[in-house]
Amino acid sequence: MDRLGLICRNILEEPYITQRELAKRMELSLGTINGLIKECAEKGYIREDEDQRGKRLALTETGQAVLAPYKVDGALIIAAGFGSRFVPLTFETPKGLLEVFGERMIERQIRQLHEAGVYDITIAVGYLKEKFEYLIDKYDVKLLYNPEYSCKNTLATVYRARHLLKGRNMYILSSDNWLRDNMYHAYECGAWYSASFQKGDTKEWCFTFTKKGRITDVNVGGRDQWVMYGPVYLSREFSARFLPVLEAYYEAPGTEQFYWEQPFVDMLKGEAKRRLEAEGGTLLARAEEASGWKASQWDQIEMDVNRQPENQVYEFENLEELRLFDERYQNHSDNAAMDLVSRVFKVPESHITDIRCLKAGMTNKSFLFRVDGAHCICRIPGPGTELLINRREEKEVYDTVASLGITEEVLYMNPDTGYKIARYYENARNAAADNWKDMEICMGIVRKLHQSGLTVDHSFDIRERIDFYERLCLQHGGIPFEDYEKVRGWMNELMDRLDQMDRPQCLCHIDANVDNFLMFEDGSAKLLDWEYAGMCDPIMDISMSAIYSYYDAEQTEKLLEIYLKRKPSKEEYYSVFANAALGGFLWCLWAVYKAALGEEFGEYTIIMYRYAKGYYKKLKAL
Incomplete structure (x- = not known):
């Protein structure tokens, strides 16, 4: 569209526009506009009309045809x-x-x-x-x-x-x-x-x-x-x-x-x-x-x-910018998490600053924030987690283990909604699965938990959990593995054998993966996120830690020795690989269910399923 076309467009949009207004809108001199209007009239693009409001310019059919391609x-x-x-x-x-x-x-x-x-x-x-x-x-x-x-x-x-x-x-x-x-x-x-x-x-x-x-x-x-x-x-x-x-x-x-x-x-x-x-x-x-x-x-x-x-x-780049533009957001964002933080700290929302998103976990979403100097993290339960996690049992565990000093500092936790606000630790990092010094510190915390003698009123029952997730999968489209029924039978064999062993029970974390350990510069560490914790065979924590880290059999055995501070017995050896197989099977079902709800975790599903099959075969060969 050339300048004549732009004259036509402006006249179409505002028939009573003055030449001076046209000059300002098109950033041209008044003399240039006069010339363009004259040229449009000569070409038959526009005509001059008059109505009750006075004289106005109007497009002719020829002028409308000029605009049509645009x-x-x-x-x-x-x-x-x-x-x-x-x-x-x-x-x-x-x-x-x-x-x-x-x-x-x-x-x-x-x-x-x-x-x-x-x-x-x-x-x-x-x-x-x-x-x-x-x-x-x-x-x-x-x-x-x-x-x-x-x-x-x-x-x-x-x-x-x-x-x-x-x-x-x-x-x-x-x-x-x-x-x-x-x-x-x-x-x-x-x-x-x-x-x-x-x-x-x-x-x-x-x-x-x-x-x-x-x-x-x-x-x-x-x-x-x-x-x-x-x-x-x-x-x-x-x-x-x-x-x-x-x-x-x-x-x-x-x-x-x-x-x-x-x-x-x-x-x-x-x-x-x-x-x-x-x-x-x-x-x-x-x-x-x-x-x-x-x-x-x-x-x-x-x-x-x-x-x-x-x-x-x-x-708007962030909430801070929006607050400056629309003052309503300074204290009334109509957001449940912001309202919660405001009530917990007894401050207006405008005091909640430096808000940053953390990478969403596999179950929850979290964000960082500051309130008058305090740096904290707020956990928001993911959709559907109320079906999967008992938040009252989680709070019971946090209250029980508080005296050990091995968890994050929890400032607020709601056992009904699952919202949690905890202190955020500066200059901390997650444990590294390939750093055996890190893993020694992590296993030391797990050992301290197991040897504490603390108990809760609920258990982590791998059989019950597998049955539960299997039902969810079958209700939401089925289980896609061709040999699932055979592998399910293998898992039943392992669970029956573990039941016969009657392994000792203690309070376990269940989710002791490296992402849940915070490592500090002084060599200390804390263990976070106790959503699945309950009474269980202590070896289960070692098995779960190993499969979360994608360890092979040799690395898993090494992790067990670090935890035990000795060579494992035959029963402990059997337990760590049986529980790793069952853990892989359980989290595979969990991922299949999540996928049915629209959440995908890439190759995680297959990796977990391979643990179930691979470690069953390993134990069978013994």
């Missing part, structure tokens, strides 16, 4: 990600569904699109996808699920939506942007990327562009720069040349964590050609054929910078 066909809103910098709010609500001044960010953008006449809107979802379902009825949008949202970045999301972009003029939006004024239009000129000016040092992606606004380079970091910030518009001509390269990038190894903009940046730099050539040339040839454009010309891809005024586009 009509925006729709919008893709990217909303698949987790939003880790907004925990704990995003544990419950996707970031794009957070409210700013009482309006959800994604709804504000949908409304702005509608105001511009753009109604064909697709939302690419992933994390908490069900939360977006109501938008189908409220705004007649469509949802597109990206199954790779948890392991790949936005390049994969746009790849999944590429059919929506091909041959169409489309906006791409981030669901978590907040735009002060509506910057969308029914008609757009060539491809553009929204930009905001950042004063001082920045780590954002910074534009280099010509006087006319054509983007020539993009680099991460700079000072006093126009940076990528906000929505994007892809013309059908741009997408025809860009999407084949994006598709090739998706298939190329090592691009899993790329943003969707990376192929464009690499095209400008000449890196796209080199990257795809390095993959043997097949991907490069396919991209060239699909785009009808030689790779040597890719650096000529055309996209303009769309410079936005200050305070127009907002992309």
Whole structure:
């Protein structure tokens, strides 16, 4: 769209616009605007009308035909990600569904699109996808699920939506942007990327562009720069040349964590050609054929910078930034975890600062925070854990072992909900399974627990747990292993043999894996997360620790000797491998059940199943 087309678009959107207003909006002189309007009239694009409000300009059919190729066909809103910098709010609500001044960010953008006449809107979802379902009825949008949202970045999301972009003029939006004024239009000129000016040092992606606004380079970091910030518009001509390269990038190894903009940046730099050539040339040839454009010309891809005024586009990096923008979040985030921390420490939410997400565990989610100098960690039970874990029994264990000084300092624990707040230890690290000095310290803590004489009223019964998880699996789609019935019989043999041994019982941790040991610089350690703890054969802790560490038989035997401080007896030897087999079988069932609920743990399921089969065969051979 040239300047005459822009005159037509502005007149279509605002028939009563003055020439002075046009000059300001298009950043042109008043004389230039007068000339453009005269030229549009001479070409028959516009005519002058008069109504009750006075004189106005209107598009003719010829003018509307000029605009037709530039009509925006729709919008893709990217909303698949987790939003880790907004925990704990995003544990419950996707970031794009957070409210700013009482309006959800994604709804504000949908409304702005509608105001511009753009109604064909697709939302690419992933994390908490069900939360977006109501938008189908409220705004007649469509949802597109990206199954790779948890392991790949936005390049994969746009790849999944590429059919929506091909041959169409489309906006791409981030669901978590907040735009002060509506910057969308029914008609757009060539491809553009929204930009905001950042004063001082920045780590954002910074534009280099010509006087006319054509983007020539993009680099991460700079000072006093126009940076990528906000929505994007892809013309059908741009997408025809860009999407084949994006598709090739998706298939190329090592691009899993790329943003969707990376192929464009690499095209400008000449890196796209080199990257795809390095993959043997097949991907490069396919991209060239699909785009009808030689790779040597890719650096000529055309996209303009769309410079936005200050305070127009907002992309909140964390809760602290949102608090500064919308004061409601200072003390009323409407989040259960934030409300809990506020009540436990008797402070307003504004005192909860330095919030950071921890990597989600296999059962729970956690986040770090500070309250008036205290550095703590809050555990939030994962969905469905109330079925799997007895929180009252967990609290009983914590209360029982408190005198030993081997656990983290628990500041709050709710036996009904499973929420826990504990002290966070600076400069501590997890134990390393391949560091035998670490393992000696860990086994020393386990030994201290076993020899303490402390007891609780409940047991960890491996037979009962296997039966329980087996039922859950069968109720949720079955168990996928071809030889499961045979292996289940093997496990019954092992359990029967252990019952005959009548092994001694003591208070055990059950989940004594290296990730649950905190190691300190002075050589001491603490054992965390006692969710499965109960009375059991003490050798069970050694077996579980070994399979969690993916130890082989030789390493498992070495760990047992470290714990015992001597050579194991035949019975202890049998017990450690039988319990390792049963533990592998149990956690395999646990993972199968979790997968049926939508949580995947990669090869963990197979590794655990192999422990069950491998150690059964080992014991059988004896």
